[in-house]
Amino acid sequence: MTWDAQATVLADQLGRLLSAPTPLRASRYVNRVSVLYHHVECSALDDAGAPVALSPFDVLRDAVHRSGDTAWSDGRASLPDTTTSVRWGPHAADATTATLFVDVVDDEDFKTLRALNGSRLLFDIGPRACTLARVPDRPLQCSNCQQYGHAAVRCRAAPACGFCAGPHHTHHHEALAKRPGPTVHVAKCVGCAAGLP
Known part of the structure; x- marks a missing residue:
């Protein structure tokens, strides 16, 4: 059975199952x-x-x-x-x-x-x-400032943590979070700087 014949049979069966008022067409x-x-x-x-x-x-x-x-x-x-x-x-x-x-x-x-x-x-x-034309799966995001559109190699902005949006590199986050003191490291988006649920 050809692909077109299989598609027609499937469309008919699906149309009857859904009680479609107009016939379905598979392409x-x-x-x-x-x-x-x-x-x-x-x-x-x-x-x-x-x-x-x-x-x-x-x-x-x-x-x-x-x-x-x-x-x-x-x-x-x-x-x-x-x-x-x-x-x-x-x-x-x-x-x-x-x-x-x-x-x-x-x-x-x-x-x-x-x-x-x-x-x-x-x-x-x-x-x-x-x-x-190769389309990237997701936009390029800087690992230094966490902004979109450029790579860390070309970034001249101050560092921002990818976890808490703090003014430090992401790879320093765990060490800073373990320090005693009043600093609270809550998950935040750098782009909107809002706390995540």
């Missing part, structure tokens, strides 16, 4: 993944010599047409219907190149991503390899 699992192309031209000069921002979608479309890459041209790679499915990565206002992010709809086996990863498109500025 294949879809992954949304992002790929990127580094150092792609994001602006051009107009006739007067002033910089003009380029549309990321137009830049991608032209590169696909110019390159003839089969992963894009045979319809395997499709974009989600969102305005940000093709977008420029963060870059300075006067930058001439930027990273081009492309969200791709893929199947459960990531066949499209496998076809795209490492493939090359020919942009105006030259050929660029497609790479997988």
